[in-house]
Amino acid sequence: MQRTRFSDMACSIARTLDVIGEPWSPLILRDVYVGISRFDQIQQDLGISRKVLAERLAWLCEQGVLERREPRGAGYALTSKGLELCDLLLVMVRWGDRWTAGEAGPPVLHRHRACGETGHVDLRCPTCGEPMRAADVDVLPGPGARL
Amino acid sequence: MQRTRFSDMACSIARTLDVIGEPWSPLILRDVYVGISRFDQIQQDLGISRKVLAERLAWLCEQGVLERREPRGAGYALTSKGLELCDLLLVMVRWGDRWTAGEAGPPVLHRHRACGETGHVDLRCPTCGEPMRAADVDVLPGPGARL
Incomplete structure (x- = not known):
């Protein structure tokens, strides 16, 4: 039932998360990102239990991803x-x-502030500027690898 | 205990997922992406229960993200x-x-096949080519929005 609900949301993030994993934390981030930042607002928007939301918010604050705004009750940033x-x-x-997204099309658009155009982000190589997507790279052990 | 384990992995994806959500599906994708593609290999690499792995693999196949290779036992693609x-x-x-990643540095490197250089992917605007990251966009309702 939870799966159906996420895939039914008019949100490409929710639908992606329906495939890729537990969705609450990224959806909380999404809400705060678009300005839905107070506990009650987030709880209502996501239909999440207050207990789970409180736990996830505490975790995301502990991880330094979110912080509580002052005064208490002003929400999260x-x-x-x-x-x-x-x-x-x-x-x-x-x-x-x-x-x-199907025939209905994208639920949201991203408008680039610098040029005013809407579109999907491009993934590019920082060196040569050509497309750099998962299909375009080799994965090698780095200095922090544990082999 | 699970959280500690993910954050202890020498893998920036696992560490990101430790913050952002349930990690199994993206870690399974990671494994198949780097060539760890058979059930027993994935199970051993992730230390995941066979039951959970079987469920996640079935789900990812059902979603059209992975497919079973023939013959049976040849793994997933x-x-x-x-x-x-x-x-x-x-x-x-x-x-x-x-x-x-801390002082140990990146556990893996991505080498761009087109130019041979390693580095992190750049997020760019497809129209003007300037950086396009979460901080650089406005989010607007799209045609598929349910308002």
């Missing part, structure tokens, strides 16, 4: 660490729009 | 839908390397 995590949401939307 | 979902992994690695 993304830290810079959390805002960077929202980059994932852009890529989730790209995939979800392509594979799950 | 990413579909094109699944390979595109792995784009998310590149962005998870970028975030995880920056915020969770």
Whole structure:
């Protein structure tokens, strides 16, 4: 039943998460990202239990992704660490729009502030500028690997 | 205890998922993406229960993200839908390397096949080519929105 509900949401992130994993934390991030930032607002928007939401918010604050706004009750804000995590949401939307949105089309659009155009994010190589997607890379052990 | 284990993995994806959600499905995708594709290999690599792994694999196949290779026992392969979902992994690695890898450095490197350089993926606007990250966009209702 939970699965059906996520896949029924008019949200490419929810639909992506329906495939890829437990969805609450990214959906909480999404809400705060778009300005739904107070406990009661988030709880109502997601239909999540208050207990689970409180736990997830505490965890995300502990991880330095969200922080409580002052005064108490003013809601939550993304830290810079959390805002960077929202980059994932852009890529989730790209995939979800392509594979799950169907004829209704994208539930949300991303408008690039610099140029005013809407569109999906491009993944590019920082060196040569050509497309750099999962199909375009080799994965190698790095310095932090435990072999 | 599960949380500690994921954050202890030398893997920026696992560490990102430790923050952002249930990790099994994306970690299974990661394994298949890097060539760990047979049931027993994945089970051993992740230390996941056989029951949970079987459920997740069935779900990912049902969603058209993975497919069974023939003959039976030859393991799993990413579909094109699944390979595109792995784009998310590149962005998870970028975030995880920056915020969770610490002094040991990145556990894995991504080498761009086109130019041979290693580095993190860039998120760019498809129209103007400038950086397009979560901080750089406005979110607007799209045609598929349910308002």
